[in-house]
Amino acid sequence: MRNTAQRAQHLREHLAQPPSRKMEDWRYVDFKFLQKNEYQLFESAQDNHIQVIDAEKKVVITLGSGDAQKWNWHGKVAGMQVRTSQNPQVSWDYQNFFSHLSKELQPSRTEIVFAKDFPADYVVEWHWPTTSTANIWSFHHVALSVVIEAGAQVKIVEKSILSAQNFLNLEVQYDLQKNSSLSLIKIENGQKEGRGCQTVRFNVQERAQLMVMTATAHATWSRHNLYARMSGEHSEVRFLSASLAAQNEFIDHHTWIDHQVGNTTSLQKYTTVLTEDGHGVFNGKVYIHRDAQKSAAEQNHRTLLLSKKAHIDTKPELLIEADDVKAKHGATVGQISQDELFYLQSRGIDEAQARQFLVQAFLSRLTEELPESLRSFFQQELKKLMANPGEPS
Amino acid sequence: MLNVKNLHVNVDGKSVLKGLNFSVKPGEVHAIMGPNGSGKSTLSKVIAGHPSYEVTEGSVEYEINFKMKNLLELSPEERAREGIFLAFQYPTEIPGLTNFDFLKASYNSAAKHQGFPTMDEKAFAEFLRKKTQIVKMDESFMYRPVNLGFSGGEKKKNEIIQMAVLSPRLAFLDETDSGLDIDALKVVADGVNQLRSKENAFVLVTHYQRLLDYIVPDYVHILAGGKIIRSGGKELALQLEKQGYEDLIS
Numbered sequence: 001m002r003n004t005a006q007r008a009q010h011l012r013e014h015l016a017q018p019p020s021r022k023m024e025d026w027r028y029v030d031f032k033f034l035q036k037n038e039y040q041l042f043e044s045a046q047d048n049h050i051q052v053i054d055a056e057k058k059v060v061i062t063l064g065s066g067d068a069q070k071w072n073w074h075g076k077v078a079g080m081q082v083r084t085s086q087n088p089q090v091s092w093d094y095q096n097f098f099s100h101l102s103k104e105l106q107p108s109r110t111e112i113v114f115a116k117d118f119p120a121d122y123v124v125e126w127h128w129p130t131t132s133t134a135n136i137w138s139f140h141h142v143a144l145s146v147v148i149e150a151g152a153q154v155k156i157v158e159k160s161i162l163s164a165q166n167f168l169n170l171e172v173q174y175d176l177q178k179n180s181s182l183s184l185i186k187i188e189n190g191q192k193e194g195r196g197c198q199t200v201r202f203n204v205q206e207r208a209q210l211m212v213m214t215a216t217a218h219a220t221w222s223r224h225n226l227y228a229r230m231s232g233e234h235s236e237v238r239f240l241s242a243s244l245a246a247q248n249e250f251i252d253h254h255t256w257i258d259h260q261v262g263n264t265t266s267l268q269k270y271t272t273v274l275t276e277d278g279h280g281v282f283n284g285k286v287y288i289h290r291d292a293q294k295s296a297a298e299q300n301h302r303t304l305l306l307s308k309k310a311h312i313d314t315k316p317e318l319l320i321e322a323d324d325v326k327a328k329h330g331a332t333v334g335q336i337s338q339d340e341l342f343y344l345q346s347r348g349i350d351e352a353q354a355r356q357f358l359v360q361a362f363l364s365r366l367t368e369e370l371p372e373s374l375r376s377f378f379q380q381e382l383k384k385l386m387a388n389p390g391e392p393s
Numbered sequence: 394m395l396n397v398k399n400l401h402v403n404v405d406g407k408s409v410l411k412g413l414n415f416s417v418k419p420g421e422v423h424a425i426m427g428p429n430g431s432g433k434s435t436l437s438k439v440i441a442g443h444p445s446y447e448v449t450e451g452s453v454e455y456e457i458n459f460k461m462k463n464l465l466e467l468s469p470e471e472r473a474r475e476g477i478f479l480a481f482q483y484p485t486e487i488p489g490l491t492n493f494d495f496l497k498a499s500y501n502s503a504a505k506h507q508g509f510p511t512m513d514e515k516a517f518a519e520f521l522r523k524k525t526q527i528v529k530m531d532e533s534f535m536y537r538p539v540n541l542g543f544s545g546g547e548k549k550k551n552e553i554i555q556m557a558v559l560s561p562r563l564a565f566l567d568e569t570d571s572g573l574d575i576d577a578l579k580v581v582a583d584g585v586n587q588l589r590s591k592e593n594a595f596v597l598v599t600h601y602q603r604l605l606d607y608i609v610p611d612y613v614h615i616l617a618g619g620k621i622i623r624s625g626g627k628e629l630a631l632q633l634e635k636q637g638y639e640d641l642i643s
Contacts, residue, residue, distance in 0.1 A: 342443055342469060345473070349502055
């Protein structure tokens with residue numbers, strides 16, 4: 001295995017050659033920041049911790065960083081284990097510039113396994129690390145594999161803060177085995193000069209159900225790549241997302257849902273709110289393979305532009321080879337409705353608060369898609385995250 | 394409490410109100426009737442402060458702290474906090490925002506402005522529950538998105554609940570009777586009657602005399618061609634019902 005110095009060297013060399021216009025799919029994104037600031041590999045000596053809080057029906061996972069392999073358990077829960085694999089079975093499909101780093105930076109891999117007897121009413125809460133010493137541009141790399149075994153039902157809430165001068169690079173692979181279900185809520189809170197890229201791959205087997213809800217706001221640069229391979233019949237995938245970008249902020253969503261077999265169903269509902277000179281990208285793909293008959297796919301991206309300088313690039317895309325499918329896609333871009341604004345103001349709510357209400361209302365429509373047990377939690381988180389939508393202009 | 398003098402209003406460059414005069418005192422109920430396109434809804438919207446309506450001439454004065462002040466200088470939210478309310482002809486749907494959150498924010502902003510204590514979630518839930526009873530509406534509607542999926546009657550009842558929450562001094566009800574069946578009309582009218590007092594006033598904007606059987610006005614005005622062309626008591630509405638607008642206007 002490479003030592004720390006070798007890994008740091010590899011990171012430097014890799015970041016020195018960011019994707020060119022040719023390499024980037026469709027909409028080129030500016031990677032100049034990688035050369036402007038010299039990111040250093042952050043490797044903490046901190047261990048990983050797993051704390052079981054039975055009173056709150058919660059398992060809290062706090063990850064160290066880099067190559068930390070020691071896991072400290074505080075309490076016990078049925079049906080959950082953590083192991084480290086030196087020869088991980090990782091799918092390297094759907095590769096990108098940032099996920100590619102895992103091979104070199106983290107060749108061994110932690111695997112978290114949830115079995116059928118994991119309590120379905122517990123929530124697993126993960127905190128991704130990004131704290132580092134001041135005045136250093138730090139690059140955090142975390143790679144993990146998660147296995148949801150046959151019949152297991154798991155709810156995970158991931159919280160990450162993209163703090164100033166940090167880049168958080170996550171690469172996670174989920175394997176959803178037969179009849180399993182995963183509800184994954186990803187909450188990303190950005191700060192000025194906080195950047196990050198998440199690459200999450202899902203392998204969804206027969207009759208497995210996957211729901212991912214992403215909420216992100218105020219990152220200087222944030223990219224989310226979600227890839228789902230639907231490899232088992234009667235599987236279901238839902239990707240939902242609420243994003244907000246304001247002055248000097250950029251939010252970029254790439255999705256790829258691969259219907260490889262028949263009778264599979266997918267839904268993508270993305271919403272983006274952009275204010276000041278905020279920039280958003282949505283590049284969503286659904287691919288229905290030739291043999292994936294009787295599949296259904298729906299893809300929808302809605303944008304609310306609160307400023308003349310705000311900018312959205314959106315491309316919902318369907319690639320269909322099968323001839324007996326239901327598929328639809330669409331994108332809308334709009335502004336705050338003056339009628340809605342006046343209605344709220346005519347009830348004594350001042351304009352700034354009325355705008356904030358309408359932004360939150362636009363984003364929170366997605367919560368209808370969430371399981372009842374996670375809905376009010378997510379609404380509260382969304383309220384906090386979107387509390388400051390920026391100045392209209 | 395309200396003095397409208399020689400009011401001229403343009404909408405999208407087109408002149409709609411052309412020298413309207415109108416005044417209201419506390420405790421009064423006025424009905425404004427008129428044919429389609431006569432400017433009835435425009436008057437309500439101008440009083441509430443809709444930005445699309447341009448006042449080109451005239452004045453609107455409203456009593457605030459015992460002094461008549463220029464209402465047109467106030468923003469829509471400032472007018473609402475000073476006790477002006479408009480029950481919309483077509484209440485707006487707002488997906489994603491619950492009635493509860495909306496009305497709690499409304500109530501608290503008015504309370505803050507008027508120097509009353511604000512309410513927390515629990516206190517407001519109880520307060521709102523009582524208000525829903527005024528129009529016999531199920532409490533569960535308060536936890537649904539504003540007007541979304543409501544029937545025409547439920548939307549109008551929701552407007553009356555909002556009015557009850559804000560206890561306005563001067564309320565304009567813009568065609569609140571339209572789209573209501575007779576039972577719903579009675580419930581809504583009964584709700585309005587419960588809110589009537591010596592301190593507040595109501596202006597009913599309507600096409601039909603029917604509503605006035607249930608909310609009896611002190612004055613009836615006929616608005617035509619952007620002006621009030623005739624005023625009288627309740628009998629004027631009955632006369633209008635018999636003869637139609639054309640006879641009275643010509």
